Amino acid sequence: MALKVKDRGRGFWFYLVLLLLVISVVMFLINISKFYGITGNATGTANLTISTVSSINFSTGNISWGVGEVDSGQSVAILDTSAGTVTDGNWTAISVGLVIENIGNGNLTLKIATSKSAAEFIGGGDGTALTDSDYRLNISSAESGSCTNSTDYTGTGTRMTSGYNRSFFFNANFTSPGTLVCDNFFFDDAKDTVRIDLQLNISADSNITGTIGDIITATAAAVA
Amino acid sequence: MNKKLLFLGFFTLILVNSIFALGISPSIHRADFEPNLELQYEFRVMANQDQEIEIYAAGDLKEYVKFSKTNFVGKNSFVANINLPEKLDRPGKHVLLIGVREIAQSASGVGVSVVVQAPIVIRVPYPGEYAELAFDMRNTNVDEKITYDLTVYSRGDQSIDTNPIIEIYDLSDNKVEELNLGSKKILNQDSFNFVGNLVNEYGAGDYRAVSIVDYVAGIAKAEKGFRVGHLFVDVNEFSNEALKLGIQPFSIEIESFWNDPIENIFAEVYISKDSEAVIDFLTPSITLNSWQKNSIVGYMDTSNLDYGTYDVRIVLNYGEKTEIEGKMKIVREKDNRFIYYIIGVFVLLIVLYFWRKRKNPVVKLVKKNGKK
Numbered sequence: 140m141a142l143k144v145k146d147r148g149r150g151f152w153f154y155l156v157l158l159l160l161v162i163s164v165v166m167f168l169i170n171i172s173k174f175y176g177i178t179g180n181a182t183g184t185a186n187l188t189i190s191t192v193s194s195i196n197f198s199t200g201n202i203s204w205g206v207g208e209v210d211s212g213q214s215v216a217i218l219d220t221s222a223g224t225v226t227d228g229n230w231t232a233i234s235v236g237l238v239i240e241n242i243g244n245g246n247l248t249l250k251i252a253t254s255k256s257a258a259e260f261i262g263g264g265d266g267t268a269l270t271d272s273d274y275r276l277n278i279s280s281a282e283s284g285s286c287t288n289s290t291d292y293t294g295t296g297t298r299m300t301s302g303y304n305r306s307f308f309f310n311a312n313f314t315s316p317g318t319l320v321c322d323n324f325f326f327d328d329a330k331d332t333v334r335i336d337l338q339l340n341i342s343a344d345s346n347i348t349g350t351i352g353d354i355i356t357a358t359a360a361a362v363a
Numbered sequence: 364m365n366k367k368l369l370f371l372g373f374f375t376l377i378l379v380n381s382i383f384a385l386g387i388s389p390s391i392h393r394a395d396f397e398p399n400l401e402l403q404y405e406f407r408v409m410a411n412q413d414q415e416i417e418i419y420a421a422g423d424l425k426e427y428v429k430f431s432k433t434n435f436v437g438k439n440s441f442v443a444n445i446n447l448p449e450k451l452d453r454p455g456k457h458v459l460l461i462g463v464r465e466i467a468q469s470a471s472g473v474g475v476s477v478v479v480q481a482p483i484v485i486r487v488p489y490p491g492e493y494a495e496l497a498f499d500m501r502n503t504n505v506d507e508k509i510t511y512d513l514t515v516y517s518r519g520d521q522s523i524d525t526n527p528i529i530e531i532y533d534l535s536d537n538k539v540e541e542l543n544l545g546s547k548k549i550l551n552q553d554s555f556n557f558v559g560n561l562v563n564e565y566g567a568g569d570y571r572a573v574s575i576v577d578y579v580a581g582i583a584k585a586e587k588g589f590r591v592g593h594l595f596v597d598v599n600e601f602s603n604e605a606l607k608l609g610i611q612p613f614s615i616e617i618e619s620f621w622n623d624p625i626e627n628i629f630a631e632v633y634i635s636k637d638s639e640a641v642i643d644f645l646t647p648s649i650t651l652n653s654w655q656k657n658s659i660v661g662y663m664d665t666s667n668l669d670y671g672t673y674d675v676r677i678v679l680n681y682g683e684k685t686e687i688e689g690k691m692k693i694v695r696e697k698d699n700r701f702i703y704y705i706i707g708v709f710v711l712l713i714v715l716y717f718w719r720k721r722k723n724p725v726v727k728l729v730k731k732n733g734k735k
Contacts, residue, residue, distance in 0.1 A: 193479050194386025194409055200475040237475055245390050316421075316478070360480035361390035363458045 199238035204230035221336035236336040252317025263342025273340035275308035281332040286321035412437040423457035493519035498585035508560035523578040567593035592622035619651040
């Protein structure tokens, strides 16, 4: 009889341990299945659309020659940012140009316009005589290959090739939207920056004095 | 006083930037013209928070645009509603520009200004049948397929029956293949893309592909050059002169004629005189992208070489080998010693001159004393 009671007690512990074992195995299987996906895979899709953006930035947008005058006895002073010189005048020489970067995600066309003609900006004739004032611009790739152009925008038979070419200038175009200087202004990070240099020939006959200036407008559009 | 100075007075020339960046998105839309078509596009403008922005329309069809707003400050969005007329006389591409510009502030001085424009391209069908093509042939390698990609656009107001062919010409303008892509009817304002591969039985080289689409009412043509590459790296040129001055660079310009990158390209350089080896060295290895030119530079010690001409053998390794032979000279450094001698003699003469000048009074004094 005592033996039977003892057997019953052993049986209780046996079933308890067995139950715990089963629970433990079930929990283990559940966790495993969660990890390895035994119970089935859930799949999902992620959709997104990246919009096209046309955007440009003037990373350098300031040129200031300060105060100056044409040297006594000289007919014209030349202020040239590409050469970084002031000839026959006492303004401060500037060697930086205006730098434009294509910060969008597509190639653009780029047109450049000034707000004023040479006569309106710096006076001194209409540019026909050698001693008249001139207001001229140069466009170059600040990063090689940033801009290509299939048109002769300078009107001189010369056009910008790849690379940084500051060897020629064209007369400022104050008719909006200006001169098409790049028919492909690229957006690749390695080649997405162009530079505008200015050359002012200031006639000693200019009757404009005081603080003067102009607005240079860059118009960019996606290549259509 | 100079009259010109009176006229000129003082100038202060300044260009002050009033704006830095401006953007518009989406950057372009395209649509085919239909009578009384109504289009509605939303644009987002990226601007600085204090920029005063003005919206405007320019270019073709600008008179048919109305905006949900035309002015705002900073980042914002707007809608362009376009109500096209019953009929447009000029067929082809009309480009309407949706422009965004900052209202320039009148301040002391002036500045740079940015304008961005999003084109809306509206195509008006040509009367009758009209086809336009977009054609591409991709560079490849020998034993790999050549992929052609020709899209025929039916831009007329009638459908077209096309029968495109592609002709391949070599550099001497000999036709090496003609491929018929089969006939296809393309509805007006629709397009069809013929894409496939040519069996590449051409040798390596440069070719020209001409696609010709005969659509009864006319013929449209498009042309594209392509290259068939082979695993070959050529040596274009190498240093033909080196100074007898210790460790000297030796540069080799190489060019890939393979349409894939080639890794681990290096050169073995052997320099000899009268068939007797004097120097050999290896260059570092580089990778060339497809059809790329680049230079590899090795270094050699020229201090034990005599002046004169040497034989050079270059073995370029890149899985395959390219071997070339040529000549190079060992030359002396530009000799400035003569100039230094002249300067030295000149300085010596000056020193002697002053030394004698300083000494002469003493001599005179001795002579004077002697006389006494």
